[in-house]
Amino acid sequence: MVVIYGVLRSRVTRPVWLMRELGQPFELVPVMQAYRLEHPQAADAPFNTASPDFLTLNPAGQIPVMVDGDLVLTESMAIPFYLAKKFGGPLAPASAEEEAEALQWAFAAITGIEGPALDMLQVIQFKRTDTEEGQAVLAKAQQQLARPLSRLEGHLAEHDFLVGDRFTVADILMAECVRYVQAHAPAMEPYPAIRTWLGRCQSRPAFRDMMEERAAEPL
Incomplete structure (x- = not known):
């Protein structure tokens, strides 16, 4: 299943909107922007873009990130194009x-x-x-x-x-x-x-x- 990391108060809306239009199942894993937290690297901080586990996915520390099997994509314009092409239908380019x-x-x-x-x-x-x-x-x-x-x-x-x-x-x-x-x-x-x-x-x-x-x- 496609996994999208991020929150909707961000560019994550771009791939999420597409997936909702496609009617495809996906998992949205909440990842808050580090700049919104006073202490993003504190032990009790919510999962955020400065968390070590997130930085293994995207060393740039930005959302969205999409994982589909072994493929990891990190740009909000590239991810929807990939998903449109993968799942096809009228939202995807036809030629x-x-x-x-x-x-x-x-x-x-x-x-x-x-x-x-x-x-x-x-x-x-x-x-x-x-x-x-x-x-x-x-x-x-x-x-x-x-x-x-x-x-x-x-x-x-x-x-x-x-x-x-x-x-x-x-x-x-x-x-x-x-x-x-x-x-x-x-x-x-x-x-x-x-x-x-x-x-x-x-x-x-x-x-x-x-x-x-x-x-x-x-x-």
């Missing part, structure tokens, strides 16, 4: 061309959107939106997002989904990066097609159930 398109959108999400979107999200989460520094970060992030989001908007203005006119792994990976932008409504306002597409993705039962479980996790 070399679709795989290339899906990879294109995944790379666009991780290189062009995730970084500034996370900068934006952190300003909001740490309640710095009313500070001069926070406003500067939000403005810069929104400027950095303009080009990749405009490209995505153009595609989604003509297509319901990213690849093959159906919901695929590419939509999961892109949606989970764009979700960070949702925290700042002004950054989403110029992109009606993205908002419609994101609502379509996030209305899926697998996503809603996952996010309910995420909300129940410890802060």
